[in-house]
Amino acid sequence: MDTFSIRLAMLAAMLSVAPHARASGSEETWPELSLGDLMKVGVESASRKNQSVSNTAAAVFVISAADIRRSGSLSIPEALRLAPGVEAARLSNNKWAVSIRGFNGLMANKLLVLVDGRAIYNSLYGGVTWDAENMPIEEISRIEVIRGSAGLAWGSNAVNGVINIITKRAQDTAGWLVDSHAGNSTGKAGIALRYGTKREDGSALRVTLNEQRRDGGKELDGKEAQDQWNDASLSFRYDKPDGIDTRIFFSGRVFDSQIGDPWLIPTFDSAATYNLAQYGTARLVPYVSKKNGGDLLARLEQSTEGGGETRVQTYFEKFQGTIAGASDSHTTIDVDAQHRFPLGDAHDVVWGGNYRQTRHKEQVGTTGFLTSSQADITVTLASVFAQDEWAIIPRRFNVQAGVRVEKQTFGGTDPQPSVRALWTPNEQQSFWLAWSKTARSPSVADRTMGAYPGAIPSAPPMLLYAAPGEQSNFGNEKVRTIEAGHRAQWTPAFYSDLTAYVSKYEGVFGVLSQSTTTNVDPACAAALAGFGFTGGFGLCTTLERGNALPVRTRGIELSTEWTPLSDWRLQINASRMWLDGGPDNSGIVYGNSPSYQGSIRSSYNFTPDRHFDIWLRKIGGLSNTGFFSGSPGPTPIQARNELDLRFAEQVNESLELSLTLQNLLSKQQLQFYPDYSPSLPVVPQRTIYLKALWHGK
Amino acid sequence: MNSVLRFLLLLLLLAGMSMQCCRAELSEVQVKSAYVFNFIKFVEWPDKAIRTGDKLRLCVIGNDELLASLTTLNGRKVGEHELQVVHTNSGTVWSTCHVLFIGEHEQRRLVPIIKSLGTAPVLTISDIPGFAERGGDIGLLTRNNKMLFEVNLASTRQAGLRLSSQMLNLAANIFGNQ
Numbered sequence: 001m002d003t004f005s006i007r008l009a010m011l012a013a014m015l016s017v018a019p020h021a022r023a024s025g026s027e028e029t030w031p032e033l034s035l036g037d038l039m040k041v042g043v044e045s046a047s048r049k050n051q052s053v054s055n056t057a058a059a060v061f062v063i064s065a066a067d068i069r070r071s072g073s074l075s076i077p078e079a080l081r082l083a084p085g086v087e088a089a090r091l092s093n094n095k096w097a098v099s100i101r102g103f104n105g106l107m108a109n110k111l112l113v114l115v116d117g118r119a120i121y122n123s124l125y126g127g128v129t130w131d132a133e134n135m136p137i138e139e140i141s142r143i144e145v146i147r148g149s150a151g152l153a154w155g156s157n158a159v160n161g162v163i164n165i166i167t168k169r170a171q172d173t174a175g176w177l178v179d180s181h182a183g184n185s186t187g188k189a190g191i192a193l194r195y196g197t198k199r200e201d202g203s204a205l206r207v208t209l210n211e212q213r214r215d216g217g218k219e220l221d222g223k224e225a226q227d228q229w230n231d232a233s234l235s236f237r238y239d240k241p242d243g244i245d246t247r248i249f250f251s252g253r254v255f256d257s258q259i260g261d262p263w264l265i266p267t268f269d270s271a272a273t274y275n276l277a278q279y280g281t282a283r284l285v286p287y288v289s290k291k292n293g294g295d296l297l298a299r300l301e302q303s304t305e306g307g308g309e310t311r312v313q314t315y316f317e318k319f320q321g322t323i324a325g326a327s328d329s330h331t332t333i334d335v336d337a338q339h340r341f342p343l344g345d346a347h348d349v350v351w352g353g354n355y356r357q358t359r360h361k362e363q364v365g366t367t368g369f370l371t372s373s374q375a376d377i378t379v380t381l382a383s384v385f386a387q388d389e390w391a392i393i394p395r396r397f398n399v400q401a402g403v404r405v406e407k408q409t410f411g412g413t414d415p416q417p418s419v420r421a422l423w424t425p426n427e428q429q430s431f432w433l434a435w436s437k438t439a440r441s442p443s444v445a446d447r448t449m450g451a452y453p454g455a456i457p458s459a460p461p462m463l464l465y466a467a468p469g470e471q472s473n474f475g476n477e478k479v480r481t482i483e484a485g486h487r488a489q490w491t492p493a494f495y496s497d498l499t500a501y502v503s504k505y506e507g508v509f510g511v512l513s514q515s516t517t518t519n520v521d522p523a524c525a526a527a528l529a530g531f532g533f534t535g536g537f538g539l540c541t542t543l544e545r546g547n548a549l550p551v552r553t554r555g556i557e558l559s560t561e562w563t564p565l566s567d568w569r570l571q572i573n574a575s576r577m578w579l580d581g582g583p584d585n586s587g588i589v590y591g592n593s594p595s596y597q598g599s600i601r602s603s604y605n606f607t608p609d610r611h612f613d614i615w616l617r618k619i620g621g622l623s624n625t626g627f628f629s630g631s632p633g634p635t636p637i638q639a640r641n642e643l644d645l646r647f648a649e650q651v652n653e654s655l656e657l658s659l660t661l662q663n664l665l666s667k668q669q670l671q672f673y674p675d676y677s678p679s680l681p682v683v684p685q686r687t688i689y690l691k692a693l694w695h696g697k
Numbered sequence: 698m699n700s701v702l703r704f705l706l707l708l709l710l711l712a713g714m715s716m717q718c719c720r721a722e723l724s725e726v727q728v729k730s731a732y733v734f735n736f737i738k739f740v741e742w743p744d745k746a747i748r749t750g751d752k753l754r755l756c757v758i759g760n761d762e763l764l765a766s767l768t769t770l771n772g773r774k775v776g777e778h779e780l781q782v783v784h785t786n787s788g789t790v791w792s793t794c795h796v797l798f799i800g801e802h803e804q805r806r807l808v809p810i811i812k813s814l815g816t817a818p819v820l821t822i823s824d825i826p827g828f829a830e831r832g833g834d835i836g837l838l839t840r841n842n843k844m845l846f847e848v849n850l851a852s853t854r855q856a857g858l859r860l861s862s863q864m865l866n867l868a869a870n871i872f873g874n875q
Contacts, residue, residue, distance in 0.1 A: 030727040031770060035735050035867050043725050043844045055802060066842065171847075171870045172840055202872035241872045244811075244832035244851045303832060307809030342809045395759075395802060427761045427802065492724070 042608050054487050057400060057420035057432035059085075059147040059499040061559055065140055065168070067571075070603050070613045072646040072660035074137060074187060074212070074689075077130055080163065081617065082601070083145040084573035085499075085557040087593055089619075089672035092682035093186050093217045094131045094229035094259040097672050100147050100161035101503065102553050102579055102593040105675040109443060110160040112150070116167055116237075116251055117336070118297050118315045119157075123358045123379060124328050126157060126443035131259050132291045132321065134231050136192035136210040138179050138693070141168040147557065148501060149481040151416035151438030152404050155354060155383055159440045159479050160503075167251075170196055170204035170239040176696030183689025187660070189213045203240035210235070216260055217682040220670060225682040226286040231257035247301040254294035261323055262286045262680040265367055266455030266463070269532030279464070280456035284680060285367070289323035308341030311352075326365030332358040346394070350402075351386040360444050368530045369678055371450040373468060379444060381408045387418075397423050411441035411476040429488035439476040442469055446509055453678075455531045462516075462539040463528055469509065472546030478506045493563040500556045505581075507547030516541045551581035567605040574598040592675065594620035594639070609650035611658075617642040622672070637672065641665045655694045662687040728844050729837060730766040733822055736835055736846075737775050737796060739864035743857040746795065746818035752781035753795050760800025760824075767798075792817035799823040799833070807831065811852075818857045829872055834858065838869065845869040 033041075053060040061083040073079035077088045077096040087104045089097045099108040109126035112119060115135070122129045143165050150158040177194040181187055190213065196206030214229040233255035240248040264274055264282040272281035297315040304310060313336045320329040338352030360377045364370040387402025403417040418436035425431075447470045454464035485499040517540050519525040524540035555577035562570045576596045599617040606612060622637040643665045648658035663686050670681045723731075737753065747753060753775055757764040764784070771782045783794060791797055791810065797819050799810060804825050811821065811832045821828075822835045829836035829849040834856065836847045851873025853860055865871060 030723055030731045031734050031773075033731045033735075035732075035739075035864065038728055038731055038735065039843060039845055039867065041723050041728055041844070042842050043723075043728055043839060055804065172838075198870070201875055202870065241830040241849075243873055243875070244849060244855065247827075247830055303808050303812065305812065307812040309808050309831075342806070348805050389805065424802075 053497075054430050054489075055422065055424070057422040057434055058150070059483060059485055059501070059557060061145045061147075061497070063143040063145065065138075065142060068137060068140060068143070070611060070646060070648070071601065071615055072613070072644055072658070072662065074181070074190070075130070075134060076137075076140075076143075076165065079137070079140075079143060080145065081599065082571075083143075084559045084599075085147050085555070085575040085597070086145060087597065087619075090684045091672045091674060091679065092225065092227040092261075093214050093684070094227055094261070095674075095679060096130045097592070098128065098130070099593065100145075101501070101555060102551075102577060103160065103508070104592045104672075106672075106677050106679065107445070107675055109157070110440060111163060112154050112158040112161070113163045113165070114154075115165045116249075116297065117299065117313055118251075118295060118317070119334070121157065122319070122328075123330060123332065124360065124362070124443065125445040126440070129291070129321070131229055131231065132255065132257050132293070132319070134210070134212060134233065134255075134257065135165075135167075135235070135253075136179065136194065136208050136233075138177060138192060138194070139167045139173070139208060139235075141166050141172075147499065148434070148483050149418075149436045149438035149479050149503070151406075152385060152387060152402050152418035152436060155381075155404065156406050156408065156411070156416070156439050156441050156476075159438045159477065167237060170206045170237045171198060171202075173206045173237075174198045174204060176694075178694045178696075179691070181689045181691040183660075183687060184215065185217065185685045185687040186214045187662070187687045187689030188215045201240075203238070205236065205238045207236045208234070217685050218668070219680065220668070220683060222668070225680060226260040226262050227680070227682050228260045229257070230259075231255065245303045249299040249301075250297065252294065252296040254292075256292040257290070259289050259291075260286060261289045263324060263367070263369070263678040264680055265369055265678060266452055267532045268455045268457055268461055268528070271532065272455070272457075276454065279454035280462075282455070282678075285324070287324045289321060291319070291321040293317065293319035304341070306341060308339065310337070310339045312337045324365050324367050324369075325363075326367070326370060327363045328360070329362075330358050330360045332356060343388075346391045348389040348391075349387070351384075353384040354382070356381040362444070362449075364449075369452055371468070373448045373470065377444055377448065379409045381406065381441070383407070395424065397421070406439070406441075408441035410443075410447050410474075411439065414439040414476050414478060428490075429486065432485050434483045435481070437478065437480045439478050441476055442474050442509070446474055451678075452527070452531065455533070460537045460539055461528070461533050462541055463524075463531060463533075464541050464543065465527070466511075466543045467545055469546050472512055472544055474509060474546040475507070477508050477547065480504050495561040497559045498556065499558075500554075502554045503552065505551040505553075508549070508551055509545060510548030512544045512546050512548055514541055514543055549581055551579065553580075554578045569603045571601045571603075572599070592622060592672075594622060596620040611646070611648040613644075613646040613648075615642075615644040615646075619671075638669055640667070640669060640671065654696060655692065658691045658693070660687075660689055660691065725844070726762050726766050729763055729824060730770075732837060732844070732846060733763075733767060733796070733798060734770060734775075736820065736822060736864070737780070739861040740820055741859040741861075742795060742820075743818050746857070747778060749777060751778060753778040754781050754783050754793065755796045755798070756783045756785050756789065756791065756794035757798045758785055758800060759803030760798065763798065763800060792819060794819055796820045796822065799825065799828075801825055807833075814856070816855055816857065820856070820858055821852070829870070840869065847872065849873045851875070 063082045068079045080086045081088045087099050097104045097106050103110050107125045107127045113128050120133050146162040150162045154162045174196040179192040182189050192210040194208040198204045211232040216225045216227045219225045235253035238250040263285050267283045271283040274282045295317040299313040301311045317332040334356040336354045340350040358379045364372045383406035385404035389400040391398045400420040405415050407413045416438050420434040423431045450468045451466050456462045481503040483501040487497045489495050517524045519538045528538045557575040559573045597619050602614040604612045621639040644662045646660045650656045768782045773780045821833045824837040829847045834852045847870035848868045849872040
């Protein structure tokens with residue numbers, strides 16, 4: 001470091017340890033404060049969110065509404081980076097690859113994401129279509145990130161974790177709210193308009209209109225990319241507590257989203273202007289994808305005389321998406337019921353069941369890139385579970401065990417058991433240990449859809465085809481996980497949460513074998529012609545896919561919270577993962593996740609109304625060279641640093657203005673390569689936007 | 698990386714230089730303790746629950762820090778009664794308390810505890826989310842970094858308790874008011 005930096009460091013160190021003026025006697029005078037006074041005192045909610053997870057024998061991290069607001073996140077994937085161990089890579093200005101503990105991909109399917117109890121994954125491929133799930137960020141009360149296999153509590157698909165997005169109660173969002181921003185790139189423009197009312201009987205309703213626009217980014221060679229995103233949604237939430245025993249909840253949403261989704265279509269002929277290294281050549285087609293749909297959710301909770309609680313929930317969802325003449329439309333109906341009751345003094349039992357039916361109508365369109373063996377499919381999922389928590393030593397040591405049995409149309413019936421233990425020697429710390437098994441059932445795309453990922457103009461030219469899983473009778477993927485963790489509030493100012501895990505996967509969807517035919521086979525000749533090769537001798541290689549090699553992951557995840565000064569809070573997270581498993585024949589499964597990630601977030605209050613946040617992240621590189629490299633020669637994705645800044649001022653009681661700068665350290669590099677999708681990877685740009693948040697009465 | 702380091706050092710410098718004068722700083726535990734103390738002042742118990750000369754028993758479970766903070770109030774007068782902070786153990790019968798604070802470490806047992814109290818004249822207070830909606834009397838919640846409270850009148854009515862209108866006017870939400 002140069003002398004200027006050294007001097008700056010010394011000055012900073014001296015001043016930061018200087019004592020700060022404190023109003024004296026506050027410790028003794030709190031009993032004299034009136035109710036009116038107490039309602040005006042500022043309280044940071046950090047410690048309470050840590051306390052709420054301290055009793056859980058699982059790797060949980062809670063992202064609070066305050067964290068989300070101060071991080072300057074405009075979308076859910078951005079906000080998820082606040083949790084340790086969550087990978088969120090931006091593929092373009094409207095696409096994210098989000099996963100936990102490995103297996104990331106645009107179609108990452110090992111994560112279950114819920115909004116107020118409704119699964120928001122696209123059952124076509126078992127992942128989340130983030131551009132169809134935009135929601136007004138101010139509506140989120142908290143996001144619970146549960147890492148690890150959580151099949152018992154949440155069902156299959158919760159193989160690597162669960163993300164539970166919980167919105168604010170309607171009672172807490174009464175009055176008007178206008179949340180608007182303007183800037184460039186992903187912060188181009190947006191407005192959320194919300195109105196909530198409370199009634200005499202304690203019930204409340206809110207309605208929100210949300211609209212956002214984002215500009216496109218740049219391709220690797222600096223060209224403007226057509227990956228813009230416009231979306232609008234209208235949603236409502238109704239909460240009615242009835243007496244002391246009953247709570248009713250309704251929510252609903254309709255949305256419309258349009259994204260630019262340029263596809264790299266494999267091509268042999270002269271139209272091919274993109275070189276995808278080992279995956280051949282392709283032409284770029286700037287498609288526009290349109291998605292729309294809606295959902296309605298109803299829930300009833302009741303306390304029973306014996307001290308138990310029942311919960312019944314049902315939702316209906318309709319989705320339609322089109323691109324390149326292909327369309328994916330499905331309707332889902334889901335019913336879920338749970339009953340919790342105390343058994344004696346020491347046991348707490350929960351049992352229940354879930355039924356979900358999704359009707360799919362798929363059309364593969366005209367590009368020839370995708371194939372589908374069945375246009376209309378109905379997928380049914382039914383499961384039952386039971387779990388007991390036994391407080392062997394009340395408040396000190398408890399053990400939890402249970403099992404879920406699930407049957408889905410394409411998968412076998414694999415029981416998903418889980419055993420956990422929690423030791424709380426005192427209120428300041430806890431230790432936990434867990435063993436669990438979760439299964440993931442094949443999605444519609446896994447089983448029935450194939451794709452042509454490469455047209456390689458070698459001599460002779462070769463066309464690659466990834467075959468659908470049903471050809472090898474692809475069934476459930478399974479994972480067994482052992483985890484251990486420790487949480488401690490070491491001092492009132494320092495909290496840490498450490499988790500270690502080992503997971504063994506069996507039958508992960510991947511390439512089993514390859515077989516090659518030549519154009520003598522008429523099917524091969526037709527396929528070659530479809531991609532622009534008609535000149536004679538050519539090869540077609542089919543990648544058979546199914547339950548492939550086993551994989552093992554091991555890792556540690558750490559999150560800490562440190563409040564060195566009463567106005568300054570630091571959140572430091574880190575995670576490291578080791579992945580053992582030979583490369584499958586496509587190299588995709590095993591190379592898509594960084595082996596390490598770290599983040600430091602500093603939240604500083606100059607005054608209670610003036611906030612300054614710095615968020616620095618470091619993400620390791622990816623070894624996967626991808627199906628689509630986008631440039632000559634395979635180049636792995638480099639490690640990257642990301643820096644966001646946010647300045648905010650509470651101008652008066654109703655209005656907060658803020659300026660956010662994102663991705664300040666960006667070099668012109670990609671964050672991710674798409675897996676089996678042909679989407680063009682785009683370089684994320686620096687973003688700067690101004691936001692005005694206004695609360696009315 | 699050098700420019701990033703400079704950013705962080707600048708922040709440290711600014712932290713040292715900030716003006717922090719004259720703001721009362723209270724911890725979350727102190728605010729909750731103050732709330733509990735205030736609620737007791739605004740609640741009326743039925744005559745059979747507490748007679749002249751009786752001590753007003755305040756019990757806390759599931760939050761040792763809050764219990765320690767409230768213990769400093771032991772012996773104080775609230776209206777005509779002297780406050781007695783009770784250190785509960787597994788043998789304590791909660792219906793002998795006049796006030797019961799249920800902390801987050803008892804979150805699992807929340808509904809069984811409420812149900813076991815039945816119509817006993819016990820004022821139940823908690824910071825567990827959704828407490829008031831699930832049959833608790835007074836729930837503490839945080840909104841925009843301020844701590845507020847909500848009340849379930851059906852619960853207080855069942856326990857025979859009366860809350861002053863002064864207090865109800867300040868409640869963020871009122872449930873069970875049919």
